Amino acid sequence: MTTGSRGLHLVVPLDGRQDFDEVRAFALDVAGFAAARHPDRLTTAARRQDRGDRLYLDVQRNAYAQTAVAPYAVRVRPGAPVAVPLTWEQVDDPGVDARRWTLSDAVDPARTGPWAGVPSRGRSLKGPRSRLAALRG
Template sequence: MSAGRSVRAGRRTLEIHRPDKVLFAPRDGGDGNGDGEGGGEGDGPEYTKADLVEYYRSVAPYLLPQLRDRPLMLERYPDGVGGPRFMQKNVSAHYPDWIARVEVAKEGGTVRHPVCQDTATLVYLADQASLTLHRWLSRTGHLDRPDRLVFDLDPSGEDDFPLCRKAAHHLGELLDALGLPSVLMTTGSRGLHVVVPLNGRHGYDEVRAFARDVADTLAAAHPDRLTTAARKKDRGDRLYLDVQRNAYAQTAVAPWSVRARPGAPVAAPLAWDQLDDPGLHARRWTLADAADQARTDPWGDLLRTGRALGPARRRLDALR
């Protein structure tokens, strides 16, 4: 068993336990679910827990603004991506007191979600083998009012990314026509997310209904390529415009999160003009090079000012 290692993270020094523990082995790549989603054998380099910690330290300046004040759900792989997956919402009893928490009501009790406010928390979660961070679309002060709207462009197959590009272009053009700025990110899995900043004054039901109407409008314009059908059997080979993440207590993968897929791909923000790069695909950036993409600051200040949905709703109704 490998010895621990101390890492400086902001004002704190943390002990990394078993830093040489292999999380991504060359012959691994499954997601621990037994559903085949994570890929197969043989592709991708080896990455250890120390590599994961160093990656999250390197992207902290870009990731933390996307996490602050948001409840998290952690996707953990204590035995590496070839082992079991744990989806964790509740803060464990052994978590240090300096990690922020938020208590959220649920049927029959409450859930105490971790909240990542600083680099030390990010490093601690990486030491817990939290590969992927899934965040709420609202913040702790206003849990019922999201300030992000997410469209998940989910192609039917691994090789359908060209359709994903076209769908993103169509969606971006429609959002522009509605007066809503948007940003783009790879999921690190198969598709893309298009994210719209909101002013946080609308409830989840209103936001999801608006997102559904946008998706329905787009699917009606391209019925042979796009669908809003929730059941896979009803989609055929069309791309699914998924808006279900825009519901209370649902989460979306956080930008710059590592995914449990072969090669350790990352959910990476990109600029709209990168969408036509012939080398682009959903797993284009990995733990090895995503920090370089982060330093280009592809989103810039585009998420700083959220929009109201009222004017966009009136424009959408006029189009339908």
């Protein structure tokens, strides 16, 4: 989902069996693994001066008292950008930008239901955690 500001949020429907600490730990593990695999392109460095041109994998939204933008929220930014849910095909577009959709053109994505394919029932982290462990070796 675009944030309408500076980035994208990855939204994962979970089944609620894992507590907050388990979900946060998994997010940190995935981000750390991805950054270690692609250090030239990805980083978990919170300080901007430490990131360079790399994509920041920010898992800080998965923390106590943190907020995340709601879908179709209008942001207080020039041009009135809107946070818009995306399909994986849209995320894969090299031209995708967090501020791409505005009040004037966010209606069409809303009508297409980009998250229509998202399971209505959340998933457990058990399988993904096992797969991550296997990838680590």
